Amino acid sequence: MLRSGADFWWSLDEQPMRNIKLVLEYDGTAYCGFQRQDGLRTIQAELARAVAVITKSPANVIGAGRTDAGVHARGQVVNFRTDARMPAEKFVPALNSVLPADIRVLRAEDVPLEFNARYDARGKTDEYTMDTRPVPSVFLRNYAYHVPFPLDLEAMREGCSHIVGRHDFRSFAASGGGAKTFTREVRRCALEAGEGLVKITVEADGFLYNMVRIIVGTLVLVGVGKLTPRDVARIRDARDRRVAGPTAPAKGLCLVRVDYDA
């Protein structure tokens, strides 16, 4: 299509393209997950809408992790390209002024044009919270899995140790993830217990689909004595989803950090 004279002059005035990286927090309770799906309320759609309102042009928002419906984030990372001239840090109050209250931008910065929040991620940390009180806390009802049984925490910790390392994690992967390889390196799998709470933190170079939720579902079976800690290694080496425990509920999961090369 031929450009009109006005378009031509406007193009001379065009701003250089930039790439903005955002760190986000969200309460996933009210969303059908991160990834945009026609007609459904998703984090990605809300972000794209907010960026479009602020920059006055449509944007493709790329997320580091496609969290499922009901999963939360304290440190999701996304990026989008824009030619808006606003200083990067101004995107924080600007986007927050148009985003719903359950999604907040914590930080914004300019990054090289080639940065991709998804493909450049070198590590991710997920945290899984269990509410172990006899009656579930109303304040954790959307943020924790209620496990009101006595849990053998030492056995669960030993189970965690079999998750750490570079392994084929096929036993802990739901179908539909589209991963090319099932090998991941888990750098940390740690259990912390507080008053009425158990938290399992898993840090890896990347996660397979539902990997942390299946690991937690399996560790709970260890906690209640239906599996031994050693069974976790056996399940891992079986490379068969059917031998692992159930998928723990989405609401207990929170993406807490995404790491990139400096």
Place this chain on the structure above:
Amino acid sequence: MLRSGADFWWSLDEQPMRNIKLVLEYDGTAYCGFQRQDGLRTIQAELARAVAVITKSPANVIGAGRTDAGVHARGQVVNFRTDARMPAEKFVPALNSVLPADIRVLRAEDVPLEFNARYDARGKTDEYTMDTRPVPSVFLRNYAYHVPFPLDLEAMREGCSHIVGRHDFRSFAASGGGAKTFTREVRRCALEAGEGLVKITVEADGFLYNMVRIIVGTLVLVGVGKLTPRDVARIRDARDRRVAGPTAPAKGLCLVRVDYDA
């Protein structure tokens, strides 16, 4: 009205009246406060409905504290009379099975018939939470007052010290509370600070209407330097609501404990 024969025989079979005390937790976000109001969603109405479903007869549920709209509880106490024969501890799962997920009964016990959750309360503890992060946490959006200013915590702690003791707290009372006297004994007023959080805990023999929220609103003015700690004593002694700070938002407040004589 004459009793029919069937009613007469049923009355011989009547169970003795009992008094059940419940300790409750609730997320007040979705409620117009504790106290029943026609046509509005309240904690008291939900409890009365649940007790009626479980005991199959209407019940008058008496609450220790009439929390306002948006105020939460981790240790509200209520009582109701019933002739239901169920063991007291069974009321916990029974009521929770019919209550909404944002109200949970934590404990239930038989108490003497004359026990009254409101009039027998000897002390109450309220906790007020402030979120001091630059961007408000999505997870605290309904549970904390966002105060993104540098706060002089030492000055606030000194301010707290002027709240402790037996005083006329008229300066910290909203109108409409219907109290006969404004004298209350505050046994503790303590400030704790964590990462991005400030909590103020106030324990007293009882609270005037909005008392803790006005105390917090005044302490925040001390924190930002608009008042000196010593001004808190001056405001207290003025016995005039107009000289105290604003009423801090309801959502930061939580009733954490109600004490009774053993």
